[in-house]
Amino acid sequence: MSNNRVSRRQFLGYTLTGVGGFMAAGMLMPMVRFAVDPVLQQKDGGDFVLTDQRAEDITEEPVRVDFTFEQTDAWYVSEVTNSAWVYREGDKLIALSPVCKHLGCTVNWAGDPEHPTQFFCPCHAGRYEKNGQNIAGTPPLGPLDEYLVEEQDGYVAIGAVRPNTLV
């Protein structure tokens, strides 16, 4: 009989250690998350992402601007492309999130021919004014979120998302 055969008692011992380990991990996990989370959030939200949209080409008519960044989802790092609706108001750039505040579909500027100066959500016909204000009587209950936005060397750069400050 070989020496490294696991006896029944040993096996039970290993198993119990395993379970104990799990339990310890279960107790530790919330604490670790608590300690780590705020740091991660700051890192994700702080930076501006440079796009290839020239700032001088932005007019009063919202256009879709894509921006790509790396996202870490647990251990899995992936590249994510998001977009913003960007337009000019006076000498200021405005960037709105395309994520519908009802259930999260992507809204389109002038997506409904009957409302050419509004954002339209194709999922349940939600509508928003140009500044993101949701239109009463349509499903969304709040205005579109807003991105921090700035001009960097003539190009549009998109920053962190925050609640709408225009309405």
Next chain:
Amino acid sequence: MHFIGKDMDQYLSQKDYVDTAVVPLLQLDLSEAGLKSSAGASEYLQSLTALLEKQFKGRILLFPPVAYAKSTDRLRLSNELSIEMKKADFKHVFYMTTDAEWRSVEELKNVLWLPAIPTEHMDRNFKQSVMEDQLRQVLPLFLKEWS
């Protein structure tokens, strides 16, 4: 929405709005000749359905791809899937696939068949624009079904 735990609470409370299921059908061909293109098709199908989910997040529930062997009886699979799908009360169920064999299975309704485009050698921007082009072909089919 995705078929993940986190999205299910929202799905369950918003069932009236999330009325459409999307089920990718994915053929596995692991033969030496088929492996590469099978993997490419898988990549294509998953990129496309992920984009679709992003566009219609609040109205569709995207299921993980149903993967089956090349020799699988499509008719039987489609019957089993339909029965399972009926247990949830979706108003619309779409199946999306690159597998041409589904074109002869008439029992299954709303199968969107798309020929896979190999995207592995494309750079990021080009791939993105190709996939969005593909998405634009699919969107009207959904809007039509919903209207």
